[in-house]
Amino acid sequence: MDFLQSALLGFQVALTPLNLFFCFMGVLTGTLVGVLPGLGPVAAMSLLLPTTFHVTPVSAVIMLAGIYYGAMYGGSTTSILVNIPGEAASVVTCLDGYKMARQGKAGPALGISAFGSFIAGTLSIVGLMFIAPPLASMALKFGPPEYFSLMIMGLTVLTFLASGPMWKALLMASFGLFLGCMGMDNMTASYRFTFDILELSDGIGLVPVVMGLFGISEVMLNVEQSMGRTVFQTKIQNLLPNRKEWAASAGPILRGTVLGFFLGVLPGGGAVISSFVSYAIEKRISKHPEKFGTGAIEGVAGPESANNAATGGAFIPLLSLGIPANAVMALLLGAFIIHGVQPGPMLMKEHPQLFWGTVASMYVGNVMLLVLNLPLIGLWVKILKVPYPILFPLILLFCLIGCYSLNNSVTEVLIMIVFGLIGYGFKKFQYEAAPLVLALVLGPMMENSLRQALLMSAGSPMIFFERPISAVLMGTALFLLLFPLIPKFQKKRPAFGE
């Protein structure tokens, strides 16, 4: 099937009324959770995962993907109007976006972030369409050693880019790998670390862990603080940026797109990191860096484009290699598997309507978001005015119902609560949970490929360094691990996050 035919097939799938409906529900929910601080795409997707059991895999994936890129649109609104990031990838938008709003330029700030997001989102889907198929055919040559090395590299990239000391991120990744080992050993069909709990025999569930670490713990931390927040009272007008603002933003949008896309493709990269890098680059190459932080439109356009481009890029490793690049993609992988579809090199051949339908729906979704978002800003502002003391019981209830209805199991709810407490401890002692989640998902895959590779080599670990692709991947991982030890670079490791 040639490219045009495939794209046509995709649009045929994406434009059926049912899939349009799911796409719409996805982007709307995504924007909503993006707008609401303390509820990110990861929590929202795990919440809605059980609701997709009754629909076809295509519709399920279309909706879940919509939540992800929809959240990237929504997050900027809160950053600009309230100076609180709606979700992590919009942290950096607060810096200049909120300042613009204070200067009466909330309209152009919201406008440029929506247009930038649209342009970047659309271009990154084009990139996805062109890169994923050749990568998938290349991945057919991958054996267990290559897969193992690739996953090691992904985890290393994530720990390298995590905020705080690298040993903490590596600890989280190691612990995540251990959690991934719980349950049945696939190769010998024997159980381990199940503590006689029936729910653990299939391994520890991703949804309870993620909801606990990201949903429950976030609420626990928020209620400790004073819960007042003020939506900046301003008339939002002139959403369409003027010519001067477009001229200033064009470069940042394009650079943000390219940067976000490639950081998104990299396992362990993603929307949060790319928004920070984009801001740093724009500031560095700007003719007036002193204006950054005081309301420079470049500081909104670049990062907002980068985080949306990263969402398109992040689909590439999942759809072509079967490896999730971040926690959101890990959930999506879970959704694929629940529906009996194994993402990976064979996905495009075995389920072309699923692959191309999802990709085409992302074009449709981006158009919906652009059309929806600007007129709906008034509505989002109203939602932001709902006081947190009324909102947080609802967030908790959604987590409880979402977790329970997954398997109708109270034990899983208890697991979620335990991970809520663990996540609270992580935040208090400044550990980042993202490497843990990625490792938890990759764990079983890594174990399988490690054991298969060692069987192939009769126990010699050199197999990871003797095969060229694997050697390059392992070399990169080792370089990143040892990089902070080189005295000259000790302070240069980029630290992202809060």
Added chain:
Amino acid sequence: MNNDQLSGAVWLVIGLAVCLGSLQYKLGSPAAPGTGFMPLLTGLAICFFSAVGLIHATLRRRQGEKWTSPLQGVRWRHALVILISLLAYALLLVPLGFFLTTTLFIAFLLRAITPQRWSVVVLCSLLTATVSYLLFEVWLQAQLPKGPWGI
């Protein structure tokens, strides 16, 4: 002792526990790794990185980094109330059924953290329970537990 020294020590204990736990299972050989092989590797990794962290934190301690209470300056009792109410929800859900448990849960949280007016409490809790029941049980057929009252 500073914060990282404490958390590093806790991780070291966890790492050792994982290693000991893994030894209960068949380790196999490098050429044919068994069930306990990967957990042992992760346990060793946890031990190694926590040791690195402990050394790092001790060096920082010598430079004067002290213990700062993670609970200082925040209303941690609020977080504790959340935790207890979540546990209560999980334990009462099956015996009391979804509707009543949810109503009580929402009403309690609305009163306990930042006390709302009773009218708001009653209205919000009943409305939330009804809407979520219709949404999840009736529309999405989530099969939530039913109490003695059938809802």
